Amino acid sequence: MLGKKIRFRKIVNDIPINLKFILIYLLGVLLPIAVIHLVFMDRMSELIKQREEQNLEVSLERARKDIHDFVDGGVAVSHALNTDKALYEMLDRTYANPLDFYETFDEQLRNRVSSYIPVNNQILRIGIYTDNPTIVKGGNYQIIDQQVKNSEWYKLWERSKDSVLVAAYREAEASNSSVIAPYLSVIERMDYYDYYDRFEKLLRIDIDLRKIYDVIIRERDYLNLYLVNENDEIIMSADSGYQNAVSGAYPVFDLSDSEKNKDIHVVSIGTAKYVKGWKLIGITRGTRVSQAMRDMQWSVGLLAAVITLFTSVFIYIMLRSYNYRVKRLSRHMHKVTNEKFELIRMDEGQDEIGELIRNFNMMTSRINSLINNVYKLEIQKKSLEMEQVRAELNVLQSQMNPHFLFNTLNAILVVCTKHEYSEVTDIIKSLSKLLRRLLSWKEDLVTLEEEIRFTEMYLKIEKFRFRDKFEYRFDVDERVLNYKIPKMSIQPLVENACKHGIQAVDGQGLITVGAAIEGDRLHVSVSDNGKGMSAEKRNDIMKAIQIENVSGNSIGIRNVYRRLELYYNDLVRFDIQSRLDEGTEVLFDIPMKLLNQRDELAGGDEHALQSAVDR
Numbered sequence: 001m002l003g004k005k006i007r008f009r010k011i012v013n014d015i016p017i018n019l020k021f022i023l024i025y026l027l028g029v030l031l032p033i034a035v036i037h038l039v040f041m042d043r044m045s046e047l048i049k050q051r052e053e054q055n056l057e058v059s060l061e062r063a064r065k066d067i068h069d070f071v072d073g074g075v076a077v078s079h080a081l082n083t084d085k086a087l088y089e090m091l092d093r094t095y096a097n098p099l100d101f102y103e104t105f106d107e108q109l110r111n112r113v114s115s116y117i118p119v120n121n122q123i124l125r126i127g128i129y130t131d132n133p134t135i136v137k138g139g140n141y142q143i144i145d146q147q148v149k150n151s152e153w154y155k156l157w158e159r160s161k162d163s164v165l166v167a168a169y170r171e172a173e174a175s176n177s178s179v180i181a182p183y184l185s186v187i188e189r190m191d192y193y194d195y196y197d198r199f200e201k202l203l204r205i206d207i208d209l210r211k212i213y214d215v216i217i218r219e220r221d222y223l224n225l226y227l228v229n230e231n232d233e234i235i236m237s238a239d240s241g242y243q244n245a246v247s248g249a250y251p252v253f254d255l256s257d258s259e260k261n262k263d264i265h266v267v268s269i270g271t272a273k274y275v276k277g278w279k280l281i282g283i284t285r286g287t288r289v290s291q292a293m294r295d296m297q298w299s300v301g302l303l304a305a306v307i308t309l310f311t312s313v314f315i316y317i318m319l320r321s322y323n324y325r326v327k328r329l330s331r332h333m334h335k336v337t338n339e340k341f342e343l344i345r346m347d348e349g350q351d352e353i354g355e356l357i358r359n360f361n362m363m364t365s366r367i368n369s370l371i372n373n374v375y376k377l378e379i380q381k382k383s384l385e386m387e388q389v390r391a392e393l394n395v396l397q398s399q400m401n402p403h404f405l406f407n408t409l410n411a412i413l414v415v416c417t418k419h420e421y422s423e424v425t426d427i428i429k430s431l432s433k434l435l436r437r438l439l440s441w442k443e444d445l446v447t448l449e450e451e452i453r454f455t456e457m458y459l460k461i462e463k464f465r466f467r468d469k470f471e472y473r474f475d476v477d478e479r480v481l482n483y484k485i486p487k488m489s490i491q492p493l494v495e496n497a498c499k500h501g502i503q504a505v506d507g508q509g510l511i512t513v514g515a516a517i518e519g520d521r522l523h524v525s526v527s528d529n530g531k532g533m534s535a536e537k538r539n540d541i542m543k544a545i546q547i548e549n550v551s552g553n554s555i556g557i558r559n560v561y562r563r564l565e566l567y568y569n570d571l572v573r574f575d576i577q578s579r580l581d582e583g584t585e586v587l588f589d590i591p592m593k594l595l596n597q598r599d600e601l602a603g604g605d606e607h608a609l610q611s612a613v614d615r
Helices: 002-014 017-082 085-091 098-109 152-159 209-218 286-337 352-375 377-418 422-440 448-469 491-502 535-544 555-571 600-614
Strands: 123-130 141-143 164-172 180-189 201-207 223-228 234-237 264-268 279-284 445-447 470-476 484-486 509-518 521-528 573-579 583-591
Touching: 017 123, 017 164, 017 180, 017 201, 017 209, 017 223, 017 264, 017 279, 017 286, 085 098, 085 123, 152 164, 152 180, 152 201, 180 209, 180 234, 201 209, 209 223, 209 234, 286 352, 445 448, 448 470, 448 484, 448 491, 448 509, 470 491, 484 555, 491 509, 491 521, 491 555, 491 583, 535 573, 555 573, 555 583
Parallel strands: 123 141, 470 509
Antiparallel strands: 123 201, 164 180, 180 201, 223 234, 223 279, 264 279, 445 484, 509 521, 521 583, 573 583
16 A cells, blocks of 8 residues: 555656646646536526426416406406396387487487496407397497397307307408408396396407407517417417408417427416316427526636636646746756856745745855855955055045146136236136035035026136127026025036027027026026027937936936936926027926925034135
């Protein structure tokens, strides 16, 4: 037993990982889904059949009750008229002349019969037949003459031995004898009062066949219904309707070969003697059950497909996560054999594979560190010593160059002062201040006042350079001078205006630097009346300043945009507005809540710094 267990374990261990996951998926996921799907489908099929069977029974009973109520309502009206003593008296009276009958008709007979029809809407018409020759026939009152005796309904009545007869027949319409119409009538002899027996009296109530046909059509979704009389004749069905315009006898109900395998339901219309033998036969419509089965199969199949798809994607993700990390680990292990100690840089996860990768990285780092300590330590020490010497030389050189430049500028300044070169003296002073400010600015944020002064020194130098080529103007609200912004936020924009805007125009240029509070934001702008640019070029510049590692003419503007973006994220608004041959305006605004003011307690230190710069 133990040997078999060991062999089985070896077989399992020898199966590749991918194949193991596929077997797990097939046997652990797809097979249970398929089995559950089949069992569920079988059970649901039974439930659907039971439900449809109940629906068929309800449909058949509903139709039977409605038809029975139609017939029973007609019989009830017949009984009501049969017990009307005044009607007997007027029908049994001998009238002297037609005028005498019309007077009685107007007073008693006109609405005596027709008043039942509005209350019983299943009744199509009511007719009273008598052999009293003094009655004038018409409307609801007719004479039993030879034509009536030859009619189909009268013959059925004569052959019947029942006091009340429900008969289905066909005969010509009264209004058009060429049209054969179907009838369903309640026929009853009026003999309730024995002393009114001078004349024969018959009562005929015609049921509206459209009402019965509507009931049969209503249930057509469930059953094909057939109304059959005591002789198994089909009086009405959904397919043949009223059996209208058909001569001869009604067809006898007989299932065709194709319908013999169908489910047949038979129910009696009622227990009363006048409907004895009348039946309602329902043949199951297979399409409804089939449609219900198809709907169920589609729903269950869709559910199974969704579950299968979800589990397939889930298994694929799990397998990919496992397989990908194991393969990466295997490749790096092969690299170790070739003395390539590379770390596995990936999200290793928190499971066992992730722990294995972390242990591998730790082992690789330790091995690499050991090798470096043993074989490369001396080389590294020498390299560090050389780098240290180089760094010290760079520091000395960086210290020497500014001092040498300042000493040279001071010597030039002394000569210019001695010879009263006042214009050159001012420019050299501005250049010296500008250079000292660049070297002394160690903070990233400076007040707007400092940034304006620095920009003004730059513009003085440019003014000396270009003479009367341009003028400059500052439009700065004093309330904003103490707010701090990133240094070098305005000067590069002014430099860009001098270089690309003013130099290209023939007339005198004007550069305007503005700063003010607009609403809850600090608004800063640099504008010129230079050559401007087209909308396409403006869009290209706006795209260029938002791209990393950009070079070319937009680098100054991009540096300003980048620093503002780093400090204020996407809350700063930066824009370029320009029209060809009209000038360009570069502007940005910052929410006031993000700006810091100059600390008044540090005012003495700043004053000292400013004095040093001025010197």
